[in-house]
Amino acid sequence: MKTKDERRFQVLAHIVLIILSLLAVIPFFLLIISSFTDNNTLIANGYSFTPAKWSIYAYQYIFKTGNSVLHSYGISIMLTLLGTTLALAITTLLAYALSKPDLPGRRILMFLVFFTLLFNGGLVPTYIVYTNIFNIKNTFWSLLIPGLMMNGFNVLLMKSYFSTSVPGEIMDAAYIDGASEFQAFGRIALPLAKPIVATIGLFAGIAYWNDWMNGYIYLTKRTDLYSVQNLLNRMMQNIQYLSQNSAHIQDAGVGLASIPSVSVRMAMATVGVLPILICYPFIQGSFVKGITLGGVKG
């Protein structure tokens, strides 16, 4: 049945997609291979896919001296778990309430949610509110609260899911049976909304794990609260600073040995990206579904 034209297309498509897939993953290979390369080899030959000499020194270094790495891992994990839980809780509850067509004041609440998608104050006023009114600078709250916990788009997405996929008759039957609103929500609406809850939870979890901005802006002194991303960011900046001012440093008698070596840097980035790489095969299916769900509307 396959024509010559069809076969030629398939071959071409395979070639193009193989090239694109390789482009997508090659940078990760360079990162990981570099982290397993001997430091002197790196200094002589640079980051390479085919190192002359392999070494696990970088990882030994991290896990011996790098308490900060494990510590920041702990912060990132705690932040992601707590943040995702809270994000899901407040988003789901608000979306459920807004899905009730007869709720008095619903239109006003909907507008208030919706308006946040159109207009926002931006960085400067937000920063002032969080630092001057709530004083969350240099606290764990500054990683958790600003920006990430909820967004109007997810609320609207979930609200329309509740409206369209949870049949009103089932809810009515529950009320007639004497279920309270909380029972109706927890026992009927929530289980039916599992797909959207999973999707938004996944997006929130990734956003929390990947966020570096909050820590970068608000954690000016408490480096002990750094997430993995913040630690990596700080390390990249330190190296930059040191290499730019290397003449100055030599004067001061500070050896370059005191900063993480060329391979350690890549090993830390590898350790930072590892959770995503490990989880990815398991979550990518629901992630793709989630993008489709959100992409259809917006």
Add this chain to the structure above:
Amino acid sequence: MMSEHNKSAGTLHRTGKKKAVRYIPLYLMAFPGMLYLFVNNYMPLPGLILAFKKYSARKGIFGSKFVGFKNFKYLFATQDAFIITRNTICYNIVFIIVNTVCAIFVAILLAEMTSKVKKLYQSLILLPYMISMVIVSYLVFGFLSTENGFFNNTILKAFGAAPVSWYMEKKYWPFILVFVNTWKSIGYNCVIYLATILSFDRSIYESAAIDGASKWQQIRKITVPLLKPTIIMLTLLAVGRIFYSDFGLFYQVPQNQGALFSVTNTIDTYVYRGLLESGDMAMSSAAGLYQSIVGFILVLGANLLVRKIEPDSALF
């Protein structure tokens, strides 16, 4: 009579109360989320007035001296206002075009592919979307680092070319940033187009094939025209966001290098630097308000257009 009146009032009252009681749990449920929006999205809004003031941390937002449009006058008198507006808009336009073309191209290849491996291709191409810009900056650094980078040490050496100080030469950065952005987001955009293509009626293709249409003709004459509404819609929504940029892409990936500012500075990085690096609150708040207002107008305009073309896809 009196008792009867009381009774009916009582019933009324009871049903009224019952109704109100029924809604209390719903308001309780909505409360945490609305409180969050109030704190995170609404409380900052009055602070926008700062753009018209000479900020003094001691006096606070409202105690600071009112200076009218002076901050804006200064901002637009500088070269910066032009550069950040140009960079933000031009990069976005290039991103929209490149992303749309690449995403559709990949989506068509994936949709037409018969082999099961296409799932694997799609997953791999989507992977970069999942990682943070900090990690991206490390990946880019692996290639571009002047001392240790793969380009300088392997590729350029192989051609006998002199090493390039990538983080100092601004002429390369428009290409680097477009490449990195495409690399990171192509998988995401492609998923949306792929879902649309897969929803098309396959019988059109079958009858076209029977009529002797080649694969290329089918793509050009069937797939692309059918994708048009989706393309228009997604493009318009992206146009609505044209005054906003991905802070991480323009700040982390070029590693905040001063030598590159003229090609990497966008409104978002400018506002950030004004607020937290140079302490130039006046310029920063003026640029922030400028972004909020123009951004708002663009989002509204784009949505009105989307609503005209495809009411179901409009945000409102």
